[in-house]
Amino acid sequence: MTTDHGYPAVRLHIAGEWCQGGTGRTAPIVNPATEEVIGEVPLAAPADLDRALEAAAAGFKVWRATPVAERTDILHTAADLLTERAAEVGRIMTLEQGKPLAEATGEARRVAGTLRWHADDARRAYGRIIPAEPGTVLTVRREPIGPVAAFVPWNFPAGGPMRKISAALAAGCSIVIKASEETPATAMELVRCFTDAGLPAGALNLVFGEPAEVSAHLIASPVVRLVAFTGSVPVGKLLAAQAGQVMKPSLMELGGHAPVIVCADADPVRAARKAARAKFVNAGQVCTSPSRFLVHESLVAEFTAEFVKAAEAVVVGDGLEPGTTMGPLANERRLKSLERLTADAVARGAKVLTGGERPDRPGWFFAPTVLTDVPEDAELLHEEPFGPIAPIVPFSDLDEALGAANALPYGLAAYGFTDSAATAEKLSAELEAGILSLNHCGGSVHEAPSGGVKDSGYGREGGPEALDAYLVTKRVSHQLA
Numbered sequence: 503m504t505t506d507h508g509y510p511a512v513r514l515h516i517a518g519e520w521c522q523g524g525t526g527r528t529a530p531i532v533n534p535a536t537e538e539v540i541g542e543v544p545l546a547a548p549a550d551l552d553r554a555l556e557a558a559a560a561g562f563k564v565w566r567a568t569p570v571a572e573r574t575d576i577l578h579t580a581a582d583l584l585t586e587r588a589a590e591v592g593r594i595m596t597l598e599q600g601k602p603l604a605e606a607t608g609e610a611r612r613v614a615g616t617l618r619w620h621a622d623d624a625r626r627a628y629g630r631i632i633p634a635e636p637g638t639v640l641t642v643r644r645e646p647i648g649p650v651a652a653f654v655p656w657n658f659p660a661g662g663p664m665r666k667i668s669a670a671l672a673a674g675c676s677i678v679i680k681a682s683e684e685t686p687a688t689a690m691e692l693v694r695c696f697t698d699a700g701l702p703a704g705a706l707n708l709v710f711g712e713p714a715e716v717s718a719h720l721i722a723s724p725v726v727r728l729v730a731f732t733g734s735v736p737v738g739k740l741l742a743a744q745a746g747q748v749m750k751p752s753l754m755e756l757g758g759h760a761p762v763i764v765c766a767d768a769d770p771v772r773a774a775r776k777a778a779r780a781k782f783v784n785a786g787q788v789c790t791s792p793s794r795f796l797v798h799e800s801l802v803a804e805f806t807a808e809f810v811k812a813a814e815a816v817v818v819g820d821g822l823e824p825g826t827t828m829g830p831l832a833n834e835r836r837l838k839s840l841e842r843l844t845a846d847a848v849a850r851g852a853k854v855l856t857g858g859e860r861p862d863r864p865g866w867f868f869a870p871t872v873l874t875d876v877p878e879d880a881e882l883l884h885e886e887p888f889g890p891i892a893p894i895v896p897f898s899d900l901d902e903a904l905g906a907a908n909a910l911p912y913g914l915a916a917y918g919f920t921d922s923a924a925t926a927e928k929l930s931a932e933l934e935a936g937i938l939s940l941n942h943c944g945g946s947v948h949e950a951p952s953g954g955v956k957d958s959g960y961g962r963e964g965g966p967e968a969l970d971a972y973l974v975t976k977r978v979s980h981q982l983a
């Protein structure tokens with residue numbers, strides 16, 4: 503069933519069935535490009551969550567006992583279905599999240615690749631045989647940890663859920679996932695690919711609700727063995743503390759405030775073009791988005807001029823309109839935050855070179871913004887902006903720039919531009935980040951791990967490390983006589 507906007511009717515998915523929540527309560531889903539309500543998301547009652555937990559417990563028994571080759575085939579079939587449906591999934595994503603259609607469709611296609619990577623890795627969840635006393639066989643087995651409770655945000659409506667769902671299922675776990683109430687239909691479409699591929703009922707359950715109620719309920723349940731979260735640092739700390747209270751491990755993929763260091767020997771024009779391209783993807787709502795531009799004073803004029811040119815070339819509009827290269831912010835909270843961060847910086851003496859305000863049109867748009875003369879105490883240099891805003895700050899000495907880059911409690915992504923191998927090595931060794939890109943702003947790839955240090959969280963997603971959180975290591979020694 504779809505609404506007038508071509509947007510599907512949103513349902514929970516519990517124990518293999520699509521259902522309305524038992525509260526009868528719903529929340530509106532708003533198209534951020536038009537501020538029109540396009541649908542309603544049902545909010546789960548505690549009884550719905552209990553059914554989802556029961557289903558996950560039963561689903562785990564079935565799924566972990568399914569031969570790995572069969573599990574892998576089901577996951578590959580789901581990936582094929584998602585690839586076939588990418589255009590439609592992308593359209594739905596743009597309606598509910600706002601990103602340009604090409605980005606949305608690309609995301610849907612890319613996450614089919616995430617699923618394939620995990621599906622193949624399921625076959626490589628090897629254990630070990632360890633040399634032992636004669637007559638004793640000492641082995642290490644890796645087993646699925648059990649039912650997972652996962653919570654994901656709205657910035658990558660397909661990427662966020664798929665990273666958790668595909669790793670959990672590949673490891674042989676079942677999962678109850680609360681996707682964002684603001685972008686629920688993309689998550690539904692992903693679930694549909696799995697059910698159509700033949701995933702057993704209960705292995706994957708999708709819920710929406712009041713986030714704090716849902717997470718408290720699921721984390722406290724003895725059924726759940728792992729808590730996996732992507733989102734802000736404060737919420738991550740809250741959920742990690744709740745998990746700690748009941749001695750459950752957690753995987754925390756939190757925010758960042760990524761520094762870009764443009765060294766004296768870099769090409770300022772090339773660096774500005776690459777950094778600006780990365781800055782405005784998804785309207786800056788990316789946890790690894792470059793967000794503090796520390797540029798050597800000898801290059802700052804050239805870098806800034808090129809960056810402003812790139813910002814002014816961004817075509818802001820409804821993601822469904824051809825030619826749009828940056829959509830609106832996904833929700834009104836982000837717009838208010840960006841207005842507040844800009845006003846604070848300006849009040850402290852910053853200059854707005856371009857943008858700095860919402861364009862005169864409906865929708866939660868914010869113009870691509872470049873600021874200079876931003877003082878050290880501006881909130882923008884401390885709080886993750888999560889939007890299309892770029893403060894450019896000159897430096898004279900590389901150690902000073904590294905000190906500034908590492909000064910924040912975040913440690914997710916960092917970027918460096920330099921033509922010197924020795925400087926590149928210094929940046930690699932000294933930047934406190936889980937993800938470092940040199941001379942480009944690399945995005946995440948399936949084959950390599952992503953994750954943070956410090957307040958940006960712990961655990962890794964992607965790469966061979968991705969299944970670690972979802973598997974437990976068991977030592978088995980067997981005396982034969």
Ligand code: NAD
Pocket residue numbers: 653654655656657682683713714715717718732733734735736737740741755756757758788789835836886887888
């Ligand atoms: P928020 O902190 O209120 O929420 C972040 C996400 O966590 C949302 O999806 C929300 O539904 C969920 N959430 C909130 N409270 C929860 C709870 N008690 N239990 C489970 N889930 C809960 O912020 P927001 O306004 O949605 O986003 C703003 C900030 O969040 C951004 O500035 C950014 O720092 C961060 N964020 C980070 C990522 C990321 O990819 N790491 C993604 C989205 C948002």
